[in-house]
Amino acid sequence: MRGAFFRALLELAEQDERVCLVVGDLGFGVVEEFARRFPKRFLNAGVAEQNMTGIAAGMALSGKIVFTYSIANFPILRCLEQVRNDVCYHNANVKIVAVGGGLAYGSLGATHHATEDLAILRSLPRMVVVAPGDPIETEAATRAVTAHVGPCYLRLGRAGEARVHRGEIDFQLGKAIQVRDGKDLTLVTTGGMLETSVKVADALHRAGLQTRLLSMHTVKPVDADAILAASHETGAVFTLEEHSVVGGLGGAVAELLAEAGEGVVAFKRFGLPSAFSSVVGTQEYLRVQHGLSVESLEAAIRSTLEKNRTFTATTRA
Amino acid sequence: MSGINLECQESASLARKIRVQTARMIHRAKSSHLGSAYSMADLLAVLYGRILRIDPKQPGAAERDRFVLSKGHACAALYVVLAERGFFPKEWLEDFYQDGARLAGHATHVGVPGVEVSTGSLGHGLPIACGMALAGKRDGCGYRVFAMLSDGECDEGSTWEAALFAGHHRLDNLIAIVDYNKIQSLGTVKEVLDLEPFVEKWRAFGWGVREINGHDLAQIEEVLASVPAESNKPTCVVAHTVKGKGVSFMENKLLWHYRAPDLEEMSSALAELGAEE
Numbered sequence: 182m183r184g185a186f187f188r189a190l191l192e193l194a195e196q197d198e199r200v201c202l203v204v205g206d207l208g209f210g211v212v213e214e215f216a217r218r219f220p221k222r223f224l225n226a227g228v229a230e231q232n233m234t235g236i237a238a239g240m241a242l243s244g245k246i247v248f249t250y251s252i253a254n255f256p257i258l259r260c261l262e263q264v265r266n267d268v269c270y271h272n273a274n275v276k277i278v279a280v281g282g283g284l285a286y287g288s289l290g291a292t293h294h295a296t297e298d299l300a301i302l303r304s305l306p307r308m309v310v311v312a313p314g315d316p317i318e319t320e321a322a323t324r325a326v327t328a329h330v331g332p333c334y335l336r337l338g339r340a341g342e343a344r345v346h347r348g349e350i351d352f353q354l355g356k357a358i359q360v361r362d363g364k365d366l367t368l369v370t371t372g373g374m375l376e377t378s379v380k381v382a383d384a385l386h387r388a389g390l391q392t393r394l395l396s397m398h399t400v401k402p403v404d405a406d407a408i409l410a411a412s413h414e415t416g417a418v419f420t421l422e423e424h425s426v427v428g429g430l431g432g433a434v435a436e437l438l439a440e441a442g443e444g445v446v447a448f449k450r451f452g453l454p455s456a457f458s459s460v461v462g463t464q465e466y467l468r469v470q471h472g473l474s475v476e477s478l479e480a481a482i483r484s485t486l487e488k489n490r491t492f493t494a495t496t497r498a
Numbered sequence: 499m500s501g502i503n504l505e506c507q508e509s510a511s512l513a514r515k516i517r518v519q520t521a522r523m524i525h526r527a528k529s530s531h532l533g534s535a536y537s538m539a540d541l542l543a544v545l546y547g548r549i550l551r552i553d554p555k556q557p558g559a560a561e562r563d564r565f566v567l568s569k570g571h572a573c574a575a576l577y578v579v580l581a582e583r584g585f586f587p588k589e590w591l592e593d594f595y596q597d598g599a600r601l602a603g604h605a606t607h608v609g610v611p612g613v614e615v616s617t618g619s620l621g622h623g624l625p626i627a628c629g630m631a632l633a634g635k636r637d638g639c640g641y642r643v644f645a646m647l648s649d650g651e652c653d654e655g656s657t658w659e660a661a662l663f664a665g666h667h668r669l670d671n672l673i674a675i676v677d678y679n680k681i682q683s684l685g686t687v688k689e690v691l692d693l694e695p696f697v698e699k700w701r702a703f704g705w706g707v708r709e710i711n712g713h714d715l716a717q718i719e720e721v722l723a724s725v726p727a728e729s730n731k732p733t734c735v736v737a738h739t740v741k742g743k744g745v746s747f748m749e750n751k752l753l754w755h756y757r758a759p760d761l762e763e764m765s766s767a768l769a770e771l772g773a774e775e
Contacts, residue, residue, distance in 0.1 A: 221636045227666075232625040232659035239629020242615070243637075244560075262619055263656070267626055270616055271607065 182337040182373075183280050185316035187211055189323035190248065194219050200327065201240060205233050205251035208280075212250070230255050234263035234275075241273035246327060253281040253295045257302060257334065268332045269307045275333075276326045282312060282336035282372055283423030284453075287464040291457040295336070299371070300428025302334045303401045309354060310401040312336040312422075314375025315345040318398050321352030329354060338373035339464075345375050345396075355399045357407040363391030366447070366486065367411035370421040371397045371430045377468075378421055380475040385482065403433040409441055417447035417489065419482055423473065426452040447489035451478060505548060509715045512582060513543035517744045518773040519578040519591060525764040527595035529603050533742040533754035535575035537679035537712070538646060541737055544718040545644060546579045554584040557611040563641050564630050566615050568623020569648035569677060570605035576613070577601050585612035621654025623647065624674060628660045631672040631732075642725065644673045650682035653691050658703070664732040665704020672732040673725050674705075677712065679741040681752050700734040712737030745770050 191214060194200040201222040202215050216223040222245075226233035230251065237247040249256050256277050257264060268275045279295060286293035302310045309329060313319040319337060326333040350358055357369070361382050370378035375396050382392040393415055395407055412418050418438065420431040431450025438446055453471050460470055468474060472481065516539045524532045546552075550563045567576050574594060581588045586600075593599040600609055604618030617623050627645035634641050651657055664672050678696070680687045687693055700707045706728030708721045718737070727733040741755070742748030745767040759767055 224632070226663065227659075229656075229659035229663065231621070231656040232628065232663055235622060235625020235656065235660065236629035236632065236663070239626040239631075240633045241629075242626070243630050243633035245633055263622065263625070266616065266619055267622055 182313065182316055182319040182342055183211060183340040185319040186278065186323050186335070186337055187215070189320040191215060191218065193324065193327050194222065197246065197327070198222070199244060199246045201245045201247045203233055203237050203240070203247055203249050205230050205249070205255055207251050207255070230260040231263050234260040235267050237275045238263070238267035238271060238273040241275050242271060246274050246276070248276045248278055250278045250280075253279060253286055253293045254298065255279075257298055261301065265305055269305045272307055272331050274330055276335060277333070278335045278337065280337045280339060282338055284464045284467045285339040285373070287462055287467045290461070294458060296423070296425050296453050297428070298334075298336060299400050299422070299424050299430065300432060303428065303433065307332050308401065309333040309399065310336070311354065311399050312372035313398045314370065314372060314396045315342055317344055317346040317350055318352060318358070318375075318396065321350060322398060325352060325354050336372060342373060343376050345379055352398070355402045355404055357395040357397045357404040359393065359407070360396050361392060361394040363393040364415055365390045365392065366417035366419065366482065367393040367395060367415045368419050368421060368482070369395045369397050369408065369411070369430065369434055371400055372423055374421045374423050374473070377473065377475055377478070381421075381478045381482070384475060384479045388479070388483065390483070390486070397430055400430050400433060403430070403437065405437055408434055408437055409443070412438055412441070412443045412446045417486055419449050419451060419485070421451045421473075421478065423468070424452050425455050426450045427455045447486055449481070449485045451481065503716070505719065506715045509540070509543045509547050509719065512547045512579065513540045513715070514771055515582055516543060516575050516578045517771050518768060520574045521759060521764050521767050521771070523574045523578070523591055523594040525759045525761070526592070527603070528758045529574070529595045530756045530758065531571045531574070532757070532759065533681070533748055533751065534569065534572040534648065534677075534679070536743045536745070536748065537739040537741050538569070538572055538677040539575055539744065540713045540715055541646065541675055541677065541718055542575055542579050544715060544722060546583055548719050549722045550644065551641070552583070554612070557585060561639060561641050564614050564627070564643040566617070566623045566627045566630075566643065566645040567605045568617055568627075568645050568651060569620070570617030572648075573603070573605035576605060577610075580612040583612070586610065620648065620651035621656040624657050624660035627672060627674070628664050628669060631664070631669040632667060634671055635669065642671045642673060644675065647674055647676045648682070649676060649678045649680060649687050649693060652676065652693055661700065661703040661705065668704075668730045669732045670726040670730055673722070673735065674732065675735045675737055677739050678736055679739040681741045681750070681755065683755060685752065697736055700736070704731060705734040706731040707734045707736060709736045710738065712739035713743055
């Protein structure tokens with residue numbers, strides 16, 4: 182995703198001289214080309230995220246489209262009040278980019294796990310929260326947040342994720358992409374879990390469960406139409422994210438379904454517990470530890486559907 | 499009064515209006531920070547009367563000088579000077595801080611022409627001012643960016659992140675003015691978190707520093723009219739001021755960081771200030 186982001190950013194900077202990149206002394210090996218090609222629009226603010234974010238707001242209030250760039254929680258939580266007051270309150274045209282969303286920096290430990298970011302950023306007024314699922318979505322998302330006037334948060338994985346989409350996609354902020362259609366259940370995913378979600382959907386399909394798969398790349402504003410249609414048409418909705426189950430995609434979908442009065446819809450949030458990981462390991466290892474492997478997810482979905490079927494049968498009897 | 503030139507008389511008159519109106523506003527609103535408004539009243543009067551290249555008819559003009567009130571709690575004084583300069587009607591001052599008012603109790607840009615940036619949480623103004631100054635320099639625009647800081651907010655790490663940045667990037671179109679009244683929320687600056695040696699700190703961060711009496715109108719004008727203080731460097735004006743300056747019973751009193759004057763206190767204050775009526 183990181184490569185896709187920078188490819189798109191370089192093109193955008195070529196086309197629009199307002200596009201600036203401000204980094205917090207991170208991005209070795211990936212920011213240099215931008216710095217070389219657009220020296221007047223590149224800034225390394227140093228290891229000072231509060232100032233970096235304030236500067237970005239000041240530049241945006243002077244007419245720039247400013248991308249701030251760092252890893253994990255550094256460009257959002259360290260400077261959360263600057264994000265809220267300086268960026269969101271002023272509707273400053275700042276795009277915050279964090280590489281290492283979720284457990285991408287797994288082995289570095291909990292300081293580097295960005296696992297509450299979607300929930301926190303989602304609560305800020307005016308903030309658009311985007312977590313693309315693969316390099317194709319990342320490139321499109323980079324263009325979309327640049328075109329959007331106002332604050333955006335772009336949560337990326339790392340480098341080297343597989344391309345999930347084949348060919349062109351219709352990427353619009355706030356509109357889910359339907360990757361698979363199905364009538365038995367819907368799996369809604371965001372960010373880097375897209376590849377896993379496709380495998381889960383395929384496994385369920387082999388087991389006779391036709392799965393609708395939605396890539397909810399925009400967590401805020403969430404695509405309410407797609408979720409409500411999914412609940413009506415498939416009767417079961419599951420969310421999957423590499424993020425705490427508190428307040429992120431799962432929270433957004435739960436809020437929506439609860440308030441829509443959808444009655445009995447099988448529903449479960451898959452993600453991380455609200456806890457600091459007590460084991461050391463890579464992203465893959467930690468996903469398995471937290472039940473986010475294809476096998477665990479398939480089993481958990483089937484068991485939830487089974488329980489729901491039993492419950493529905495009992496209440497109807 | 500010999501030796502005081504016409505320009506200083508104008509500034510003195512504007513400063514008096516700021517103090518008089520601010521007392522009325524804070525009395526009506528039963529709000530706070532009169533002392534903080536008074537310590538910077540003379541600085542604001544010179545800035546808005548003599549220094550800033552601004553046009554109230556075009557508050558968003560690209561080439562305007564920017565003023566960032568980082569010490570947003572003292573905003574009543576800013577609102578007065580903006581109204582005096584014609585950015586918005588003076589009637590707006592009347593319901594400051596009250597239900598349904600246009601003017602909030604900390605500097606707020608929403609719907610208020612002339613307020614560049616909303617502040618209130620300390621330590622935000624200088625970084626934003628740095629971003630504005632950097633954009634201006636890189637675009638070859640001639641505008642300057644002035645940021646008014648409190649001494650208390652020099653406790654904030656973000657202020658020093660910005661100070662380091664501005665020095666490093668030689669933002670000579672940036673002027674930080676520290677309203678050094680030496681009293682912060684719960685005590686004197688010396689007691690709470692001593693800033694000294696203060697001037698040396700700014701110098702060490704790469705700034706050209708001028709130390710002034712923040713109530714000497716001629717000196718304020720002379721210094722602000724000749725920025726940058728040192729070529730190729732941002733300018734820090736350390737303005738030695740008195741909290742509550744202008745009203746004898748408020749001067750250097752911590753109480754007036756928070757207290758709203760009652761009717762009697764306001765009348766005494768207005769009498770001392772020589773308010774008409």
